Amino acid sequence: MDQKTAGLNITIFFCQQLDIDQDKNRRTLEKELGSQIRFFPLPCSGRIDPLHLLRALESGADMVYLIACPEGACRYREGNLRARKRVGYAQKLIEEIGLEGARIELITGTAATPATIDTIARELLMRDATVGISPVRSKG
Amino acid sequence: MKAESNLKNVLTLNNFAVTAECGPPKGADPGAIQKKGNILKGYVDSVNVTDNQTGVVRLSSMAACTILKQEGLDPVLQMVTRDRNRIALQSDVLGASSLGIRNILCLSGDHQSFGNQRQAKGVFDIDSIQLIQAVRRMRDEGLIIGGEALSEPPQLFIGAVANPFADPFDYRVVRLGKKVAAGAEFIQTQCVYNLKRFKEWMRQVRERGLDKKVYILGGVTPLKSARMAEYMSTQVAGMDVPDDIISRMKGVDPKDQRREGIAIAVETIMALKYMEGVHGVHIMAIEWEDVVPQIVEEAGLYPRPETPEE
């Protein structure tokens, strides 16, 4: 595929509620990109812990996304709001060691156009890269 | 014969007392104190010297009181529990008396976080009421905290403060009662702008018979400007400047606002003078001590009574 973020390792945490068939839908993309892409389904984006995000960066991700349900559409009411705070906390932590906060990003889905996880992921891959290869990976 | 407190003499002879506040300089200059003292001399019965007010380092109250004493004034040593533990406080009580200082005002003091030494450790070993009690016992029984005897007791007229404008309102008079029970002989209040609330507080004071047990001096601070009125109303906790005072100040041309502030102060003094149970006024003209003679004269409180000791 025509990936703008070519060469970057992407880790995607996402809320399973977004796509009931996520398990099946992400398989093609996983085969296509191999170790460059990693998916971690969560029962709710609110279950994310800053530790997951840091571990992803530590194990070689250049960019970590957390995909949450639209605001007001969380099955557990405020999981996606909590996710926002956790992402903020993790961003501050990595900034403290000189890593760009932008390497962790919260993506809030839109209620209007329910999409499958692979279409969301492909959209992310088509975006202009805001960060390059992580210094954790390149210098390690 | 030991020289007595002039303030005590004025009050016990049933005069309406006038005291004023004098803030020491932020430096070692005795001239600043002498100058303020000479402005006030003859117009007031006693002069309070603040103790590092609002947590700002200034020339010590004890030293300034001594200078005022030398200038022929009757100083009131303000002593806060914020900066000294009970060892230092009791030691200073003895020291003050030995220097001829005859009045003490016991306070807890503004919190150190308001001042220019915000990283200081707030001591607060004892509180203002415990200090009153300690001084009273030193004077009357010759005993310090813990019960050890003094070779010579201090001679001090003991004062405390009251803020009728802070909360919880109904507890304010209870707290005054505690200060009286602890041994306070005179009370200087927070600045009165809200006469309605002050009257209600005085009603509660009389209801408890406290006005018969302690001399109450109402606090008066002349406003310099409408801005000062607004600042005190919004920025200074425990200060109650009602809207009608603020609008009255605002309604006057800025160059005449000082004049208006003086007029309000004089009116407040007159109201206090005729209020049952009020025994005097305490004028706190912040960095404006030279206005005090004018206020005292306009309020009809000049000349001050001659007392046997003076």
Place this chain on the structure above:
Amino acid sequence: MITAERKPMAEIKAMLAPYRKILVVGCGTCVAECASGGEKEVGLLASALRMDAQMEGRTIEVQEMTIDRQCVYEFIDKLTEVADRYDVILSLGCGAGVQAVAEVFPKMFIVPALNTTFIGETKEPGLWVENCRACGDCKLGYFAGICPVTRCAKGLFNGPCGGSKNGVCEVDPDSPCAWQLIVERLDSAGRNDLLEAIYPPADWSRQQGKGPRKIVREDQRSES
């Protein structure tokens, strides 16, 4: 519980600078409850340290371990087998934990990762408030369960100062005036006697009398 906050990364890094093999030790009790020194926080700090070293081209070895309590020997003993393989112990315990670990391993260098702050309660998720100064002479029975030593900014024993307004403290408008609360509670409990009583000067020797305090309970002591 004892609450604590993590020190800034730069301070931790500076203290660890001379060492390569780091044992990061968390504590599963108080500091886990206040989310500063439990297993998760150990993981976050260890991960950050590793990434930081990698970015700077340094090789370090970071081992994570969290024990149930850093202030009790039996739990600290769990570190005995591994400790000597490391150059330094980075403790995420409170001040008591750091010192207890240091005492068990006299040859190890130990560095604190936290600033121990106060004894407090979890008021709501993500909010901890101080409510005890461990003065050694609990007065809560006289003050309707609200500690004036801790919760009044001036530690006043005999009523609110002139800075109590609308129920809040002039020193910190985000804090309720402890004395407003005490007066309300004593009043509703019908304890006018306590409202009017003069409380005598406190005995601070129970807090700081002869240096560090000790509690000795003979019935709990071992025979040897």
